[in-house]
Amino acid sequence: MLMIRHLRHGDIDKVEWERLLLRCPDRLWYAQSWVLDLCCPRWEALIGDDGSIMPLIWRRKFGVDYLYQPYAVQQQGVFSPRRDQRTDAAFLEAVPPRFKYWDIHLNAAMQAHAYREDRISTSTNQDLDLSHDATTLRAAYSHGHRRNLRKAGDDPPVIISDVTSAEFVALFERTTGKRFGNVPEGGMLLLERMISGALERTQCRLLGVRENGTLIAAVCFMEWEGRSILLKSANDKTASDRQSMFHLVDRYISEHAGSGLLLDFAGSNTASVQRFNAGFGARSTVYLHLVRNRLPAPLRWFKR
16 A cells, blocks of 8 residues: 655655656656745645655645645646556545645646546647657648748848846746736746746756847747756747747757757647647647635635
8 A cells, every 4th residue: 555645845855855756757847846946935745655756836825725836837746656546546635635725737647536526627738759850850840830930031030048037037028928918926936036946957948039139039948857848938029020939949959859858848728839839740748637626615616
């Protein structure tokens, strides 16, 4: 029988956490302790005697503790060196009962273990294996993507790599963030701290395009343990008219062609974003969104 310990934040050995995470083939950049510290300074943990781990990212509102999905963190859940359905079920059962409400995205390796009252929906992720050479990878681009890359002719955007975290976030806030309008309070500050922390640890690559000294397009890649996550991207109208985002992603793909790196586009349920990613040859995968509501009435009805 799998034994699972619940640890409050002060009891978590961060060095041991990282050691256990690195043993998990399904590990993700988001689950590193320093990333969790930024998202939730009081995060807690479940640790199994088989080496499986699950961060508990939580906060309190109106006196109720609940699990939530931080901004810019796509997936959480159980990470395991030897996953099976019983592992996932045991960990979800072991979540302390004080967390009356959950609204979390499980990682793609997890299998759902839902109760009748739970709500489960699917989200789309997309990734691209960069094991092949650049010619082979580009041959898999859609006709539209190849056409957009040719539009610049002999004057393609000049791609630079001296983008700062503050510069990137400022561009993101006035373009993508404003366009989709789904950035929660404190989201921009969290994003900047994540990027700054990743740059300090050489886990981040920022590529951009400037015009007259002003950043008009940029992409943020988080590089860790054989996976590169396209965490966020941003471009203004000038950059869009010059097809800058196509050139930025194409440059990254060509630079890492043959490396075996997995380029994780971080996916989207937005059709236009899915088409953009798929146009580079990315394949779609599914991960689960789990909502569990055990709030007392009438709060339970209010959060339905």
